[in-house]
Amino acid sequence: MLLNQQVKSYIEKSSWIRKMFEKGAELKARLGEDKVFDFSLGNPDLVPPKTILDAFLEIKQKASEPLGLGYMPNAGLPALREKLAHFFSQEQGVQVQAKHIVITSGAAGGLNTLFRAILEPGDEVIVWAPFFVEYGFYAENHQGKLKIVKTKEKDFSLDFDQLDEVITPKTRVVLINSPNNPCGQIYTLEELKTLASILERKTRTYGREIFLVSDEPYRFLTYEDTPMPSILPLYTYSVVVSSFSKSLGLAGERIGYVVVNPEMPQSQDMVSGLTLTNRILGFVNAPIIGQYLLLAGLGQMVDVQVYKKRRQMLGDILQEAGLNFLWPKGGFYFFPEAPNKKEDEFIHALLEENVLAVPGKGFGWPGNVRFAFCVPEKVILNSKQAIFRAVNKLKN
Amino acid sequence: MLLNQQVKSYIEKSSWIRKMFEKGAELKARLGEDKVFDFSLGNPDLVPPKTILDAFLEIKQKASEPLGLGYMPNAGLPALREKLAHFFSQEQGVQVQAKHIVITSGAAGGLNTLFRAILEPGDEVIVWAPFFVEYGFYAENHQGKLKIVKTKEKDFSLDFDQLDEVITPKTRVVLINSPNNPCGQIYTLEELKTLASILERKTRTYGREIFLVSDEPYRFLTYEDTPMPSILPLYTYSVVVSSFSKSLGLAGERIGYVVVNPEMPQSQDMVSGLTLTNRILGFVNAPIIGQYLLLAGLGQMVDVQVYKKRRQMLGDILQEAGLNFLWPKGGFYFFPEAPNKKEDEFIHALLEENVLAVPGKGFGWPGNVRFAFCVPEKVILNSKQAIFRAVNKLKN
Numbered sequence: 001m002l003l004n005q006q007v008k009s010y011i012e013k014s015s016w017i018r019k020m021f022e023k024g025a026e027l028k029a030r031l032g033e034d035k036v037f038d039f040s041l042g043n044p045d046l047v048p049p050k051t052i053l054d055a056f057l058e059i060k061q062k063a064s065e066p067l068g069l070g071y072m073p074n075a076g077l078p079a080l081r082e083k084l085a086h087f088f089s090q091e092q093g094v095q096v097q098a099k100h101i102v103i104t105s106g107a108a109g110g111l112n113t114l115f116r117a118i119l120e121p122g123d124e125v126i127v128w129a130p131f132f133v134e135y136g137f138y139a140e141n142h143q144g145k146l147k148i149v150k151t152k153e154k155d156f157s158l159d160f161d162q163l164d165e166v167i168t169p170k171t172r173v174v175l176i177n178s179p180n181n182p183c184g185q186i187y188t189l190e191e192l193k194t195l196a197s198i199l200e201r202k203t204r205t206y207g208r209e210i211f212l213v214s215d216e217p218y219r220f221l222t223y224e225d226t227p228m229p230s231i232l233p234l235y236t237y238s239v240v241v242s243s244f245s246k247s248l249g250l251a252g253e254r255i256g257y258v259v260v261n262p263e264m265p266q267s268q269d270m271v272s273g274l275t276l277t278n279r280i281l282g283f284v285n286a287p288i289i290g291q292y293l294l295l296a297g298l299g300q301m302v303d304v305q306v307y308k309k310r311r312q313m314l315g316d317i318l319q320e321a322g323l324n325f326l327w328p329k330g331g332f333y334f335f336p337e338a339p340n341k342k343e344d345e346f347i348h349a350l351l352e353e354n355v356l357a358v359p360g361k362g363f364g365w366p367g368n369v370r371f372a373f374c375v376p377e378k379v380i381l382n383s384k385q386a387i388f389r390a391v392n393k394l395k396n
Numbered sequence: 397m398l399l400n401q402q403v404k405s406y407i408e409k410s411s412w413i414r415k416m417f418e419k420g421a422e423l424k425a426r427l428g429e430d431k432v433f434d435f436s437l438g439n440p441d442l443v444p445p446k447t448i449l450d451a452f453l454e455i456k457q458k459a460s461e462p463l464g465l466g467y468m469p470n471a472g473l474p475a476l477r478e479k480l481a482h483f484f485s486q487e488q489g490v491q492v493q494a495k496h497i498v499i500t501s502g503a504a505g506g507l508n509t510l511f512r513a514i515l516e517p518g519d520e521v522i523v524w525a526p527f528f529v530e531y532g533f534y535a536e537n538h539q540g541k542l543k544i545v546k547t548k549e550k551d552f553s554l555d556f557d558q559l560d561e562v563i564t565p566k567t568r569v570v571l572i573n574s575p576n577n578p579c580g581q582i583y584t585l586e587e588l589k590t591l592a593s594i595l596e597r598k599t600r601t602y603g604r605e606i607f608l609v610s611d612e613p614y615r616f617l618t619y620e621d622t623p624m625p626s627i628l629p630l631y632t633y634s635v636v637v638s639s640f641s642k643s644l645g646l647a648g649e650r651i652g653y654v655v656v657n658p659e660m661p662q663s664q665d666m667v668s669g670l671t672l673t674n675r676i677l678g679f680v681n682a683p684i685i686g687q688y689l690l691l692a693g694l695g696q697m698v699d700v701q702v703y704k705k706r707r708q709m710l711g712d713i714l715q716e717a718g719l720n721f722l723w724p725k726g727g728f729y730f731f732p733e734a735p736n737k738k739e740d741e742f743i744h745a746l747l748e749e750n751v752l753a754v755p756g757k758g759f760g761w762p763g764n765v766r767f768a769f770c771v772p773e774k775v776i777l778n779s780k781q782a783i784f785r786a787v788n789k790l791k792n
Contacts, residue, residue: 002605002662003669004516010676011668045462053460060452066441066772071647105501105650105679112678116537120400137676141512143539209398251467252684254501266398272407273399280406280533282508283501287683288648376462 006140017041017133017358024356031354037383039371040356042181042332046302046374048249048293055296059289069288074279075271076103076257076286080295087298088259091219092230092240100262102274103286105254107217107243109278111138114239114258115173116281117273118211119144123172128158130335130365132181132215144172148364155326156185160194167198169206174199179218179228182363182370183335184328186222189229196235203237212238217256218331220247221304223311226329232261239270244294246332249302255290307332310373313380318371320384321391334371335360339394341367349393353386402536413437413529413754420752427750433779435767436752438577438728442698442770444645444689451692455685465684470675471667472499472653472682476691483694484655487615488626488636496658498670499682501650503613503639505674507534510635510654511569512677513669514607515540519568524554526731526761528577528611540568544760551722552581556590563594565602570595575614575624578759578766579731580724582618585625592631599633608634613652614727616643617700619707622725628657635666640690642728645698651686703728706769709776714767716780717787730767731756735790737763745789749782 001008020040027036047053062068075081081098089095104110115125121143127135129150136146149162163174174195178187187195199210214231219242222228231238243256260270278285285291311334315327318336325336338346343359343366350357350369360368373380397404416436423432443449458464471477477494485491500506511521517539523531524547532542545558559570570591574583583591595606610627615638618624627634639652656666674681681687707730711723714732721732734742739755739762746753746765756764769776 002660002666003513007513007669007673011665011672014672041467043463043467045466047460047462048465053456056452056456056459060449063452064443064449066443067439069444069646069648070441071437071439105683108678108680110678117399117403134676138678141677250465252465252681254680254683264398269407270398273403276407276410277403280530281537281677282504282506282534283679284504284650285648287501287650287686289685290683 010137017362020356020358023351027354027356034382035354037355037379037386039373039375040358042372042374044246044249044251044302044332044374045376046249046306049297049300049302051300052248052293052297055293058296059292062292072285072288074285075275076101077291077295080291083295083298084257092232094230094232096232096259096262099271100260100267102258102271102278103291104256104258104278105283105286106245106256107215107241108134108138108256109254109283109286110241110243110256110258111135111215112141112281113274113278113283114213114241115139115142115144116277117270119172122170124168124170125173125175126163126166126171127175130156130180130183130360130363130368132177133362133364135175151185156180156183158187158191158195160198163198167202167210169208171202171210173211173213175213175215177215179216179222179328179330181218181331182333182358182360184326184331184333186226186228186329189227192229192231192234196231199235199237209237213241214238215241217243217246220301221307221332222330223308223328228330232259236261236263236265247301248294248297250290250293253290253293254287255294256286307373310375310377310380313377314371314373317380317384317387321388322395323391332372332374334373335368336371337368339391342394343367343369346390346394349390350387353390355383355386355390406533413758416752416754419747423750423752430778431750433751433775433782435769435771436754438768438770440642440645440647440698440728440770441772442645442702445693445696445698447696448644448689448693451689454692455688458688468681468684470681471497471671473684473687473691476687479691479694480653488628490626490628492628492655492658495667496656496663498654498667498674499687500652500654500674501679501682502641502652503611503637504530504534505650505679505682506637506639506652506654507531507609507611508537508677509670509674509679510609510637511535511538511540512673513666515568518566520564520566521569521571522559522562522567523571526552526576526579526756526759526764528573529758529760531571547581552576552579554583554587554591556594559594563598563606565604567598567606569607569609571609571611573611575612575618575724575726577614577727578729578754578756580722580727580729582622582624582725585623588625588627588630592627595631595633605633609637610634611637613639613642616697617703617728618726619704619724624726628655632657632659632661643697644690644693646686646689649683649686649689651682651690703769706771706773706776709773710767710769713776713780713783717784718791719787728768728770730769731764732767733764735787738790739763739765742786742790745786746783749786751779751782751786
């Protein structure tokens with residue numbers, strides 16, 4: 001057998017997002033782009049801000065000098081770490097310095113770099129469903145195990161009763177994703193404070209740090225003035241992981257970062273560990289051109305008004321169709337309940353109408369369906385009747 | 397404890413290359429750049445070819461379109477895989493297609509992607525010393541173990557007597573690096589044929605594939621017309637890993653690839669596995685701007701005449717100093733024996749003269765010292781008397 005058992009089994013139960021992506025490609029090839037309404041993939045389609053685009057000329061200049069595109073310190077360009085420290089401190093209202101930051105290949109690279117550094121074999125990573133399905137792989141890559149607790153059915157808020165039971169001496173990480181992919185929920189300051197106090201107590205009880213990790217690439221994209229609190233002031237053993245894939249339209253270039261709480265005892269040991277694991281996992285350093293772009297454009301943002309408008313448009317359609325859902329507080333996904341919670345039948349009915357969405361079981365939350373609205377307005381508008389027909393098929 | 401035991405121990409015995417790098421930075425800050433002769437780091441300093449530099453404008457254009465810098469298939473841009481298949485087929489005289497190639501974040505990313513896909517816990521990866529020290533981390537990241545066999549003392553050629561003893565049912569990979577970092581040796585067609593026949597026999601004996609993996613980022617840089625054979629025609633279960641860090645001066649952008657032997661039974665399972673592990677390790681896809689650059693500049697090369705000249709200059713100095721060494725057949729390193737094999741003393745004497753090199757124990761080969769000659773000519777020229785003094789100090 002060429003592959004190991006684990007990877008072989010991964011392939012057999014391959015990602016639903018990826019399956020829908022392939023289905024979409026097939027449909028588009030057969031019917032034409034404009035006949036398919038593809039809400040399956042969270043591929044942010046807004047172009048980077050002008051400052052970023054203009055930086056390409058400057059980067060060409062740098063690339064013409066010796067070592068302009070050469071290796072760099074594994075934690076990233078010193079000037080970028082400095083600038084990011086300033087940006088992050090302002091964004092989150094906490095004081096961090098360059099030495100608390102490691103630049104990574106996106107948030108996915110950041111989470112792997114972190115898990116490689118802190119997980120012992122058999123350690124557990126707790127996530128709240130619904131959750132981004134890749135987390136399970138990231139934990140298992142480094143001999144960890146994912147343990148899942150559910151949020152509250154009515155509004156996807158954090159349920160602490162379950163959490164208390166699930167934490168064991170093996171618990172090493174509690175990982176939250178807010179604004180959440182797929183459900184769009186943002187955890188409140190109140191919830192995060194409760195979470196922090198539980199983790200403090202458990203860390204004391206077991207005599208071993210439980211890390212609170214916040215994966216927050218959608219932080220910049222919130223609606224209805226929903227506050228987006230920072231975990232750093234709330235809990236000592238906290239780490240923020242994020243990326244610029246969405247906020248700057250740079251998903252393919254792979255630029256993100258890890259920020260270690262400056263209040264963490266021995267925080268510099270942690271940063272040394274991350275710098276090393278970023279290197280030995282083969283990232284070596286986050287892509288240098290992406291780092292240069294970020295150096296030029298940090299603080300800029302894609303036009304979030306576009307996402308606001310699309311959210312309204314798709315939300316109106318889903319509402320008119322009679323679906324049951326919460327308006328997302330952040331991010332670019334709707335996560336409505338399938339009619340009668342019949343998720344497979346709904347996905348199938350949508351597919352018959354050339355509408356692609358991802359089943360909730362792909363996020364540990366069967367019964368719902370995810371629609372990504374990082375698609376052009378006309379796709380949303382033109383999908384209206386198709387969505388209506390699919391919903392009606394199930395209601396009858 | 398914040399970090400896991402393994403990562404903590406890695407940090408304690410941290411890389412010699414990195415130590416010398418830090419020492420160099422300190423010396424340069426104190427004495428000035430031009431007073432320090434830094435041969436420690438293999439950071440290729442030649443600028444990318446003009447075609448690559450010119451591509452920045454085109455990429456700016458692409459970046460201005462929706463999804464221009466967005467996610468892509470995890471195995472890489474289809475057009476780049478096509479073009480690379482053509483390039484690779486010509487370079488190595490074997491026929492490969494796009495479907496046998498996965499674009500990775502450098503060769504380091506490629507090796508991690510590969511090991512994640514094929515190693516079972518406890519599997520062994522055999523390397524020949526001297527070897528690039530990061531290989532040990534890459535194996536251990538994925539629960540593998542590095543096993544080291546020595547090349548022949550006289551010329552760093554492959555010693556097969558030892559190999560036969562070292563291969564066990566746990567052996568999963570034999571990893572070669574040719575042209576070799578640090579010793580500059582290129583393994584001959586004869587050696588590779590012998591190696592292939594041993595691996596065929598052992599694969600049959602144990603009923604489990606032993607992969608032959610060739611890491612060859614220095615393939616483009618050979619001297620004295622030394623032939624650089626391909627492993628693919630020689631052995632079914634072979635995989636080539638490489639990068640454009642050196643040949644195109646793109647080390648910081650992280651672009652490389654894995655090619656699976658088209659003759660391998662179920663080669664497409666292997667490629668599916670690599671595509672998945674490239675994703676779940678957090679690379680997701682190799683950096684898109686690097687991929688665009690490569691699409692524009694594949695087939696071009698940095699000016700290798702510069703390396704040829706530097707090799708001659710540094711070789712002449714080492715020879716005049718009376719050091720014992722082989723002229724490298726490829727790559728950009730010299731690996732002379734320390735006077736009386738006293739490596740630590742030699743490194744120390746060099747340091748006293750502000751010359752930085754890396755001790756051979758950092759490559760599993762104590763007694764020698766590595767000099768990287770990817771540095772400007774004037775550094776080489778100005779180091780002459782300093783090297784002489786260091787050598788003489790040890791000889792007296």
